[in-house]
Structures are given as structure tokens and as C-alpha cells.
Amino acid sequence: MANKIIAWVDRRFPLTSFVKHELTGYPTPRNLSYWWNFGFLAGFVLVLQVVTGIFLAMHYKADVNLSFDSIQHIMRDVNYGWLLRYMHATGASAFFLVIFIHMARTLYYGSYRRPRELLWWTGQGLLILLMATAFMGYLLPWGQMSFWGATVITNLFRATPFVGDQIVIWLRGDFTVGDATLTRFFALHYLFPFLIVGAVVVHLVALHTVKSSNPSGIDLSHKDNIPFHPYFTAKDFYGLGWFLIVYCVFVFFYPDSLMEPANNIPANPMLTPNHIVPEWYFLPFYAILRSVPNMVGGVVAMGLSVMIFAFMPYLDRSRIPGGAHYRPVYRVLVYIFALDMLVLGYVGYTPPTDGTILLGQIAAFVYFMTFLCLPFISKAEENWLLKRGFHPELEALVAAEQSAIALRNGGGVK
Amino acid sequence: MKRHLLAIFVLFSIQAHAGEEGLSHVQVQTSLAAIQRGAETFMGQCHSCHTLKYMHYGDLKHFGMDQHKVDEWRGDQALDAVISSQMSDEAALQSFAKVPPDLSLMTKAREGGPDYVYSYLLGYYTDKDGMTANHVFPATKMPDILGGSMTSDAAQLEAIRKQAGDIVSFLTWVADPHEQERQRLGYYVLAYLMVLTVLLYLVKNRIWSRLK
Numbered sequence: 001m002a003n004k005i006i007a008w009v010d011r012r013f014p015l016t017s018f019v020k021h022e023l024t025g026y027p028t029p030r031n032l033s034y035w036w037n038f039g040f041l042a043g044f045v046l047v048l049q050v051v052t053g054i055f056l057a058m059h060y061k062a063d064v065n066l067s068f069d070s071i072q073h074i075m076r077d078v079n080y081g082w083l084l085r086y087m088h089a090t091g092a093s094a095f096f097l098v099i100f101i102h103m104a105r106t107l108y109y110g111s112y113r114r115p116r117e118l119l120w121w122t123g124q125g126l127l128i129l130l131m132a133t134a135f136m137g138y139l140l141p142w143g144q145m146s147f148w149g150a151t152v153i154t155n156l157f158r159a160t161p162f163v164g165d166q167i168v169i170w171l172r173g174d175f176t177v178g179d180a181t182l183t184r185f186f187a188l189h190y191l192f193p194f195l196i197v198g199a200v201v202v203h204l205v206a207l208h209t210v211k212s213s214n215p216s217g218i219d220l221s222h223k224d225n226i227p228f229h230p231y232f233t234a235k236d237f238y239g240l241g242w243f244l245i246v247y248c249v250f251v252f253f254y255p256d257s258l259m260e261p262a263n264n265i266p267a268n269p270m271l272t273p274n275h276i277v278p279e280w281y282f283l284p285f286y287a288i289l290r291s292v293p294n295m296v297g298g299v300v301a302m303g304l305s306v307m308i309f310a311f312m313p314y315l316d317r318s319r320i321p322g323g324a325h326y327r328p329v330y331r332v333l334v335y336i337f338a339l340d341m342l343v344l345g346y347v348g349y350t351p352p353t354d355g356t357i358l359l360g361q362i363a364a365f366v367y368f369m370t371f372l373c374l375p376f377i378s379k380a381e382e383n384w385l386l387k388r389g390f391h392p393e394l395e396a397l398v399a400a401e402q403s404a405i406a407l408r409n410g411g412g413v414k
Numbered sequence: 415m416k417r418h419l420l421a422i423f424v425l426f427s428i429q430a431h432a433g434e435e436g437l438s439h440v441q442v443q444t445s446l447a448a449i450q451r452g453a454e455t456f457m458g459q460c461h462s463c464h465t466l467k468y469m470h471y472g473d474l475k476h477f478g479m480d481q482h483k484v485d486e487w488r489g490d491q492a493l494d495a496v497i498s499s500q501m502s503d504e505a506a507l508q509s510f511a512k513v514p515p516d517l518s519l520m521t522k523a524r525e526g527g528p529d530y531v532y533s534y535l536l537g538y539y540t541d542k543d544g545m546t547a548n549h550v551f552p553a554t555k556m557p558d559i560l561g562g563s564m565t566s567d568a569a570q571l572e573a574i575r576k577q578a579g580d581i582v583s584f585l586t587w588v589a590d591p592h593e594q595e596r597q598r599l600g601y602y603v604l605a606y607l608m609v610l611t612v613l614l615y616l617v618k619n620r621i622w623s624r625l626k
Contacts, residue, residue: 072468072518075592076592083596083599086596226625231622234621235618237617240614241610244611245608245611248603248607249604252596252599252603261522261523261524262523264523265519265523
């Protein structure tokens, strides 16, 4: 019976072949490490956020007089409302953590390089969408930090040439962040996740065209690929187990550790909190914004700090395969960059003093210099490695590949 | 990988807890008895000025507090009435030039949480001009309700500290009434996930062993 139905569908829609080619049978490099689990995890968190979000929206009220109370209604009166809300709030942090690791993996292993540029750029688009969604979501509880965070960030659009003031009013729907802003942010916060779902589909189509990269950086597909199912379904679900453990520790035991105390005070336009901080995942970019004394300059620097990842396929000019593992200089650069992000995060979190401002400026400088020096460093590193010889592992891989190619060409085997 | 993950999380939770120096630590109690004692002190000492706008008298009873006490506290108000203060906003503005804040979320709304409220309540002292001042919130408009600045008797001070501790335990419960339920559920969820993860690990190894 089931077979009959599937046959009926298959005559009208490529169901079986789609599942076979794109899901179960999708050829995947067998040497993927656990760092390759995070794409799947990001997809999982996206679903988690959409599901918890839809149920929260059934109880939430987007109105400056009701929002704050409606959150407390969810926390206190709705059955397991506290669970929904903590899952959703913690989920936002989890989403960024997973995405940052996913990006770090791409950078470390050089997965952004030819032919995966479009894959990388759709990922960049997803990052922007995610940031916008999180930013708008943060306004919804209508706490002090919600209000002042949105005020500060929308205010940055004043830096737009000629029409800055109009743009800010247009974004807010009013002269200040208010009811109009809250309702539109809610509408868009509900819309954007579905745009993200669409962009994820594009991301996956690109992935399935160029196929997954692997830690060696060499295309080993002819001998090393295995079907996605059951190998990577099993591996992804095992990784999911670990993810859920960490996530649930936060949801059930430390749900407030990632929330600002000031956001438990209802928004008050007359009272500026003495220290406005964004959520942790925006801190490094916020630090870059603050480290430029001029507002327009700061906005440009911040925008660039997010968008500069898109240039990686061109900034990295080395053709040495594999990631930082086979490229000692690039590896040092990756670690410096990761450390620099932490320093920027710290600077973004602390109230500005002369010392932290200077530290922030140095860290912002290092941030951009790692990108801007990369074309020269990567080329120099390539020349050096060509002269000095590759990492023994890489040497062996390349030799094996070359003889395989020679065998295939010479032996007349296809 | 797990080690790195943990390090990142720990780093950020440390950040989130920064800024608590200078506060004395309070051991928040979760027993019904302590919370009820705190409620009693609250009703006697704080209720005249402060509201708990997300709490109803019925919630106290539902939590298991003594029915007679709850009836006594609510007087002629309905059981599902909000715990509002006994002072009008106008009167408060006249006396303090400020409306006393709602305390429902107070233990979550300040850097330091319960420690902050505890230290604030006990932070009163008499300065050299004979005026009452507060270490934690120097310009506060709230008088020294518990009276810590008016006595130097050790036994009395100890009683005041205990009172403050009970109030804070009560307010912590008020800020998050589902906390105990959440943590209880959390242990089951984590135990389940750990077993599940071990099983998934075995399944994964089994499947991958076909490749050798």
C-alpha cells in the first residue's frame, strides 16, 4: 500500500529521487570532523526558535502598555510558558554560538574558497538576517535594555548621508522608539525567520551543488565519499545530544545568566540606564562601533566588520589545500583573530574608560589588519610552503591523489 | 570541542555576573517556612509602600501558605486581587518625591540580584551628621525600615539580618515562582538527555564500524 502511494507520487513528483539524491544518498566526505556538525545544529535551532516563537506569539501582546506584563503573564500563568520563553531566549544565544562556531570552522578550514564562494555569501546573508531578527526580538519584552538598545541602534542610521533623520523616523515609525516601533518589530520578527528558512534552502542548494568541504581541503570525493544516511544522520544526532545537554543546563538552571538585569525593569523613556549593553553576540561589533570617535566612522567600521567576511575568498590568495591545519602562518592568524574577538567582546561589555577605549581601538585595528594583511601574508606563506615543503600529512595526500589521477588517466579506467 | 564550548559559556556567565563586589552574600532559602516568614515580614513592613503587581493573594495560598495568614493579609480584598500597596501614588510622591517601585521582579532587576536587595536593606547607617544614609544606594529615599542603623545590639542586629534574609527569599520566589519546578524538571531532562546521548553514541559507532 505504502509503496503504491509512493509510486503514485513519484510519477507526478520526484519524491524518491529527491530524497535519495539530496538527503539519504547525498555523498559526504567520510573524514568530516565534529566541527562539521554545526550546520545541522544551526538548522535544528532555527526550527526550535520558530516553534517556540509561534507559541509565545499566541500569548504575547505587542503594545507598549501590555508587552512587559504579557511576558510576566507567560512566565507565571501560561502552562509551561516559562519553559517556552526561556527556551526561546536561550535559543537566541545558542543560535549565535552555533553560527559563530560554524563560521569559525569555515574560516579555519578555508571552506570559503573556490568553488564555495556563493555558499559562503549566502551564509553571510543568513548572518545578517539572523542579527536583524535577534535585534528586533530583543525589543519585544519592552524592558529598559530593549528600549534603550533599540534607541541607540536605530539612531545609528542617522549616519546615512542626506536622509539620515528621515530614515530613522521611517524605521521607528515615530520620532522616538514607541508603540509604532514595537508593533512593526513584532511583525518583522515574525516574518524574518521565514526569510531565513528560504535563505537556508538557497544555502543548501549551493552546498549540494559544490558538496561539503573536508578537513584535508582536497577533493577526495571519488574514493572517500559515503552516503549521508545513515553515517552522518547518526553522527549529527549524537552531536545534537551534546548540544541539548549544554542548552538545557542553561534553560533549566541558568536561564537568567544571559539576560541583563535592567531588562526586568519596564521601559522608561525618561530614564537612561547608566550603562547600555547589547546582547553578548553583538558585543565585539559594538566595541568596534564605540572605538571610532566619530559616529559616521563608527557606523561604517561596524558595518564593515560584519561584511568583511564576504571578501575572504579574495583576501585569501593561498592555493595550499586544507585549512589552517596545513598552513602554520594562517593558523596563527586565526588564533589571533579569535583572541581579538574575545578582547573586543570584553571591551564591548565594560563601561568605557580611557584604558578600555584604547584597548578597544587596538583590538579593532588588529581585527581589520588580520583581514587586510591576509592577501600578502597568504601569498608569502604559499611561496614559503612551496619552497620548504608541505606538512607530511598533506604531502602524502597529494602524492596519493596524484598517483590516483595518473592511474585513472593512464590506465584508461574512467 | 566540548572543552572549548564550556570555556566560552563559562566566560560569558562570569561576565554576566560581574559587578557584584561590595555586596554581602545572602543564602536564598527555598523552603515554604522561610518564604512564608518572608511574606509575613513583607506584609507587615513593606506592603504599606510597595506593590507586588504580578502576585495575587491566591498565589500565596496556592503555594501552600497558611490559609488564615493569607486571609488576614488580604483583609476584605478578594483572593484573586493583586497585592497592591496601601499607599496611593500621590501620597507616596508627597512623602518621598518618588513612587516606591514594584518589588515583583526586584531580585532580578538589579546587578547582584538577591545579594543587592539584602545588602540594600541592611546597608543603612548613621553618618557623622546624625543623618541616615545607605552604603549600597547612597541617595535612597526609602527610610531604614528594618532599623539596622538604630541599634548596636548584637542580638537585635542578628534578628534583623535574619528578617532581611527571609524577605529576600520571599522576593526571590515572587520573581520566579516556577524556579523550583523548573530545576526539578531540569534534573529529569538532563538525566534523560545523558542516557539518550550515550545511546546515540553507541548507535553512531555501530553504524560507522561498517566502514572499516
